[in-house]
Amino acid sequence: MTTAIAGRRLRLLGQQPIGAAFVAPYAIFLAVVFAYPLVFAVYMSFHRYFFTAPGAIVDRPFVGLANYWTVLTDPAVARSFGNIAVFLVINVPLTVGLSLVLASALNAAIRFRTFLRVSYYVPYITASVAVVGVWMFLFNSGGLVNQLLGPLAPSPSWLINSSLAMPTIAIFVTWKQLGYFILLYLAALQNVPNELYEAADVDGAGRTRKFWSVTVPGVRPATTLVFILAMITGANLFTEPYLLTGGGGPDGASTSPVFLMYQKGIEQGQPDVASAIGVLLVIGVLIVSLASRRVLERGQ
């Protein structure tokens, strides 16, 4: 009897029950902050759901795919997904390329290395709200960038130009998050054996050749990570269009799906429709992440 109970407990908690105790806080955190909201969002997206006061008795009928139909037939939603595609096409390659090049440079013995590392990291830890003001000053019609460009300055200006608003946001986000991704690459670069560079030197490889033939393959797992992380954070874009382009302007050209979720779920009291957008976004990000992982890890 005692042996049976002990066996059941062993199956449940594993051979090291103390391990379960160590894992429990994070597992609970994951369940409460990630899993529960996700499951509840899926539930809301299939019901006519709105928030009510405690004790209020309201009908929240199952509506099948009605919320998804509402979302999929809304041109604003389609446009927001298109906008985010533009953002990702610019932001992700720029992030991967620049962070790898800069990390390689910062990994070399250059002057002011610590200062430069800190400089690249500061925008990442600074709140968007604080730095958006500087970018508005740089990119508004009378801003520094347009003054430097003179007659070449775009009209309408960057942040109120339907074609340029999203690319400007993509560049802003690239700049802001670069420090974090440089840090990931710097960590990865420490694992590239020095012998490989020495062997390349012996073979007469130049700096560019060593970069392409030693550094790039050496940090490929980090590249997969940077690519996927940049895509996930990019797909969840909210603060920048909210602040930089006055709420997804001009005329919806920089509206993101998460911004629409905020408008519909929080402002307009339609959390069911907002959840449907969220579920579609999660599915989209999962598909693109899995596909890109397969491509990036091919041949490994």
Add this chain to the structure above:
Amino acid sequence: MKSWKLAGILAAVAAIGVAGCGGAGLSAADAAKAHGPITIWYSNNADEIAWGKQMVAAWNTAHPAEKVTAQEVPAGKSSEEVIGAAITAGTEPCLIFNTSPAAVPQFQKQAGLVPLDDFPGATAYIQQRSGSLATQYKSPDGKFYQLPWKSNPVQIFYNKKVFAKAGLSATSPKLATYADFLAAAQKIVSSGAAKYAILPAPSSEFYQSWFDFYPLFAAASGGQQLVENGKAQFSSETGLKVAEFWRSLYAQNLAGKETYQGDAFADGKAGMAIVGPWAIKVYQNKVDWGVVPVPTPTGMPVNAIHTFSDAKNVAMYASCKNRATAWDVLKFATSKDQDGKWLSQTGQMPLRPDLARLYPQYFVANPLYTGFADAASRTVEVPNVANSVTIWQTFRDAYSKSVIFGTAAVKSTLDGAAQKVDSLATSA
């Protein structure tokens, strides 16, 4: 904000609501008769806090057994979001002296508001205090879920120095008609007196139309609301005239399309602004300003011009247990005496008819406020209809596209928005 974070907020709000189910433990009928301590929230504006503190102190001195505890509305992106979340969590106070009329339909849908008509004599009190203005605040079911409290009738402020520099009269500028206004705007910009003639926020938040299109629409239409009898009114001939007027200002770069960081009027970047009487204290010693009513297509007598109210009201919330005390506090806070104190401390207009007659000493001592007191009797409120915020966002998106950025024809875009709004207004 990441989508999982937003999903988290949505779900957490829902979870708190579920957890709080059945927590009230007091029937509505019992609560309506209950006396005892209550909590209230008011705005975080310094003048309003000062008024709130003296009001609460006066009440507590006279009613030690029914103590009122007051605090500012907790910080958030907007008061409405904070209040909406508090209703779901059941943590809202008894009274909030900062309830936006546009949010009332949503709070009502959430079962978060107490109909004030439940209290004996309440309907009569509201109608007697606010006169005919009270009608706009009645919900579609015929009940008052908000007590009309105070308004900030918006008018055109102009910078006298900018006008003088542009060669315009600084004492009685011609701004009554659309043609006059456009001519003045062109002079301001072409003379270099200011970068823009006027700079209402061009951003896409649903409420921004309250400070560009709506005051002029209220004036031009003789007091119409955006939606009346379940039908959108903004695509009428009058609405199109207002929209075309604004489109002209944007097309000629007389109004700015970029969000300005700061106060463009105070900084001299714009020669005019659309603001309410709260701005008098703000611009005192900063700008040498004058004020005129909003323009109309061909001009109107000043005493016939309507404008947007920019009102904030008081509502009683569902989790309130001592509602009899809350109703007594509400009457006390909106008494003639407290309204007089409100007026003198904040410069905002209590929603009462004939303010100049009620508080003659104040207006003799503060003549700058007299025009706003007169305008307060002709204010137009946001329509009290279901899907109010969605309706305003639908209108704002269409307005932004066709008027501010001019990428689509005004008529067809506003017609399309009107069809959506008709359906939204009747769908609930």
